[in-house]
Amino acid sequence: MSGVAVAAVVVVVVAALAQPDAGVSDLVVRIAELLLAGGAAYLLDDAAVVLTTVTPVGLWRRRLPQLVVGVAVLAVAWIVILAVLWRQDSLPPWPVNVELAVLCLVALAAAAVLAARDEAEPGGLVAPAIGLLGIGALIADLIVAAELFVPRDGSGGDGVRLAWACLGGLALLVIVVASRDPGHVGPLRATTARRRSAASHTEGRTD
């Protein structure tokens, strides 16, 4: 994952050095975004899932350290990229940060779905898929001239921003649903479970 983050920074730095006066193109920034989003797909990987699932620690508790470190690495990489872009006077508008966050959420959502289907390392499948999907969207953006990404000049694009926000919300929902811990019993379920347990206990006595 850190290799992907480094690659994203390298791509932007090389582009900035290659044409110091022209600024970094939107294509390069989007490629860096795709790399970082692909990197996010590896955050739910757990090669030892067979062993870790039998521990009494909850799913999110197990994922938390890797998620925190991974998000920190991605955030640092993005900050470095923004710093390079700022030096080149080609800093993108703030909705681009939301665009990246949504791409990361989509990657995490896909990884969470695969993880729920007992895939130990979903990142290996999701990351290239995110790359292909993003490149496909970039090509479609060029050919069809349909606005799929947030406009860089900050003008218009309210519909696109709304679509990205909806996509982010949907991805968040998928992450929550796909990451339900089968071993965890919530407060509502706990009451029901206690009643059932008590009922079966009473039945056992009368028998």
Add this chain to the structure above:
Amino acid sequence: MSAAISHHPEAPTVEHGSALRALARAEAKRFARHPLFLLGLAIILVAMAGSLVQQDVGANPMFGTLFIAFLIGVFGFIVAHRLTTSMLRTRDLTTTTPVSRQQRTLALCLACWVPAAAGVVVAVFMVVTAAIWEPVGDPVTAHVAWFRDDPAVDVLATLVAMGPVAALGGPLLGVAVARWAPFRGSALIGVVTLVFLTAMPSEAEAHWRALSAWPLLVDEYINDGGGPVVRSSFVPGVEPIWEMFFLLCLCGLAAVAALLRDPGHRRELLGAGAALTVGAVGFFLLAVA
């Protein structure tokens, strides 16, 4: 108490040719059945059906090569990468088989003819549809990069270079990347780098565009007010036939690079690599001369 020391038995040797053929067939089947390869083909089929319904090729008949290069070539990169790394993921099993890892890599390289064949089929479809509904510009006399206005050799060489050769090169590069960089994330980095390096802007000089692994050999033009493409022409200063051979040499170099990961046949491979490098340089110089 006695202890018996059992050396790890060497893998039994089998006849090279037959084993390689069987292995290549098996890898080709795996490639052809891979969901990502099938997804790319499905999208292409939808686009082909759309062009049949539309009954119009447009003023840039080479446009379809973009689909071949991306949906077969770039998707094929990931497919080949997955197939190659699966060999490493099942190391315990693959080491017990009577074929070397280099033979397995060669079989994977041979299996890359599956996407190349798919690319050929799509290219033939493009030729057939353009023969039925002749591509014309706006006005009708406007130049179109096709058989009516340009030499057949140039048209065919461009079609092959931007279509089937791209469909072959992407997967071969996928095998090479997976053999040399089998770490997690190499597929993503590889595919993004591949697209990044091949996406030469149309304003770039002809020799820079010719150096790209997927060179844009055709320029398309639209009217000032925008709208559809009205005419297209070959990039001046690039000879398509030599460019095609240059790209084929790059494909060969990718295969040699993949095979060089293992120690066997080092001398022959280095010789082939040197010959292909000389060939690539020579063809490139001829292409931009």
